Amino acid sequence: MKRNRIYQAMGGFLGAAMLLGMPSCTDDHYDIKTDGLPCATNTIWQNIEARQDLDSLAMILKRVRVYTREDDPNKQKMTYSEYLSKPQTVTFWAPVNGSYNAKHYLDQLDAIDELRKTSPEEANKQEYILGQQFAQNHLARFNYESNKAEQEIRLLNGKICVYSPLDSLFNGVKMTEGYFPSTNGVLHLLKGQSPFAYNIFDYMAANANIFENVYGTLSDPAIDKKEFDENLSIPGGLNEDGEMVYVDSIYRTTNELLNESGAQIKNEDSLYVAVIPTDAAWQQAVEKVGKLFKYDKSYKYEYKNGNFTQTYPLDADSLSDYNLKKRLITSMYFTPSIFPGDFSRDDIDGILNHVYNADSLISTNFVTYYNPTPGKKNPLFNCEPVKASNGIIFPLTSYDLDPSYSFVGTSRIDMYSSYNVGYVKNSENGLGTSIELTDGTWNDTLVDVSILGDQKQYRYFHTNKEMTIEIPLRNLYSTSYRIKAIIVPNRAHPDNVWLDKDYKEVLQDTKFRAELWSQGKRIETTGTSDKQLIHVSDDSAKVYTIFESAEIPQCFVGLPNSITDCYPILKIICHAGKQKQPAGVSGRKGIGIAKIIVEPVRPKDE
Known part of the structure; x- marks a missing residue:
């Protein structure tokens, strides 16, 4: 894509401004170069007034006032014609008659004068915009004539444009030959209007x-x-x-x-x-x-x-x-x-x-x-x-x-933190015990927990009854989610291994079911029969899909701040009470949960 490419805006227009950086500080001031033209005796405004091919421009500049900002409280009385008469150093690129629609701007000024009778604040706003998009879009502080190479210029309205004297181009518009040194800067003539580059908000x-x-x-x-x-x-x-x-x-x-x-x-x-x-x-x-x-x-x-x-x-x-x-x-x-x-x-x-x-x-x-x-x-x-x-x-x-x-992201709920445990019924260790497997607390020859990554952390809950672990699912939208759990085998930690009377390990048959509740109503369940229960591997930590697609009926994102602790509840129901130990076998009954994963169901998944 070329840098000077212009895209046509929909329902309006967008002049293409270069996406360029700020001009160098070394551009701040140069002596005027006349290239053989007469020495400066007039101001920029006097040079504009003296030219018949700029009389349309002069009519506009006489009527548009200079605003320092949109909400300028001083209701500036100085016009751009007066601004261009001040002792300073500026450069003005003036579009000649017939190269742009001057009547459009004069009509706008008439409409602004009429609007000021009933809505002066809105009239001032419209005048400010006209000044930004027209007058200041042809005006820059300082003199740029000593540098004939292509250069970046910051216009008075803050826009960045490209000025190329050797190619006789200003902001993509052709200039006439020569220029007019003035006592307060330089005047150039353009064969067209400098296109205004809207920022995103202006567009x-x-x-x-x-x-x-x-x-x-x-x-x-x-x-x-x-x-x-x-x-x-x-x-x-x-x-x-x-x-x-x-x-x-x-x-x-x-x-x-x-x-x-x-x-x-x-x-x-x-x-x-x-x-x-x-x-x-x-x-x-x-x-x-x-x-x-x-x-x-x-x-x-x-x-x-x-x-x-x-x-x-x-x-x-x-x-x-x-x-x-x-x-x-x-x-x-x-x-x-x-x-x-x-x-x-x-x-x-x-x-x-x-x-x-x-x-x-x-x-x-x-x-x-x-x-x-x-x-x-x-x-x-x-x-x-x-x-x-x-x-x-x-x-x-x-x-x-x-x-x-986009908006529906994936949540990975870390069960190592007690913050993510809402309530536990029939637990013998309260909200569970945080466990981090290390070289001394991990049966690494028996259990693969590589899925946990570098931090081998999880929460262990134990009981001899049917235990219900209630887990808040925060910030969910009213849409479908896939809900998974990473479960760690009990025998991953030496304290939770089952041993017989000869101290030989006995494998466990850990199993659980799940329910999903929202606003006091059960909206999903895995079922209660043995075939419907989820059986946990004794050999490795694994991801278990609990609900392939669970529809959350109401939104929990963006609720008023006064609504605290409000969310759907995932209930993990561990059937430890039905888990029988052979005679002479000792060891805790329970379940280890590392993470709960809540992810969006996408169209291609359905």
Whole structure:
């Protein structure tokens, strides 16, 4: 992909800006080179006014005021024509008449003047945007004429573009021959308008008609909040009512969802890959991902001694809508800074190749997206990319990735920790005993526990009765899960070996069954007959599939903070009471559990 390639935006346009780094500090200032042209006697603005082929531009610059920021409290009265008259050093690339649609901007200014009569704040915002996208998109601080090689320039609006004097190109637009030294910088003439490079957030705003769901949510004042910062504002004096009047009022803009996403998509110096559903794709995403957020109208919580002791009523529909939107919008950004390898800002081909073919990608809020077709293109990226000033955008027209490959992750519950034991009925050692097998506490010649890895840890429960071990399954969505357990043979530890009267080992027939409970109801069981019981190997630690596909009927993710200890319960029921020992044989009866694995059931598994 060439660096100057331009992608056409959907429902609007996107000028291609180079994904480049910041300019070098050595570009800060140069003496003006006239190349034989007369010495500077006029300001840039005087040179613009003197040219008939720039009279349309002059009409625009006279009417657009300079804002230092969108919420500039000073309601600036200085226009860009006045700015270009100031003693300073800037460079201005001016599009000549007929090379761009000047009437479009003059009409916009008329509309802004009319809007200011009824909504001055919105009018100021529109004027700020016009200044950012037009005037400042042709303007840069300092003089760049001593360097004739291709160079990177930071425009006044913060965008990065390429200036190539030898090729007579500025931001991909052809310049006329020669330039005009001025007392406050240099004026160039362009045969077209400098294309504005939207950042990711700007791109959504410019195409709000097709991103109504995403941008409409992100820009909602309840989410995108502007708050007065008293500490940074400059106080003046008290008014007649005794209230402080500030000379310079500073406002901070915070966006709850962008902050939670970890993606600063308004920042020009950032680099992201954004997968943004258009409204058509949003509806598909809601249908697919919405199934994960099915809430009950009330939840039992505060699990103690095998029972949930409290009940909390919910507005299920409202919570489902909020968490669904939040999950989709905060999880659609990826940063190349954590991709394997070293990708530069302009290595678009390399970045695209990685996102298309990686086995998995981790979003900025740590959601792992798996490629359901390893070795082939990930169906998440099913549209043409659009290049933004701070990354790459995929404006999805369809949502083709099943959520079991993204939002529904795998949990590996470590039973070595007592935190993961909710309650044990008929245990002779309470919540079990943590065991770590070492050279002195492991019958390594009898039992293979390599599946446990380097840390050979598990929890052992023993009893002479039917024992029920209740294990919380935290943070599950309303979807199907495969539930497994890694069980360690009792004889792995010398203390739990069965011996006869001659001290010879006797093998054990450890067996168990399981039940899955949610909100006081049993939703799955393995059965109680001997054939349905799960028999544990005496020779090695193994993974046992307890439930191939268990449907959790309600969502336990994103519940209100006041709902504590609320989750489905996996019950491991050990039939130690029915486990008979031959005459003269001694030893504990029980079961060793290393991990419980809860993983999503995916379409190809069904």
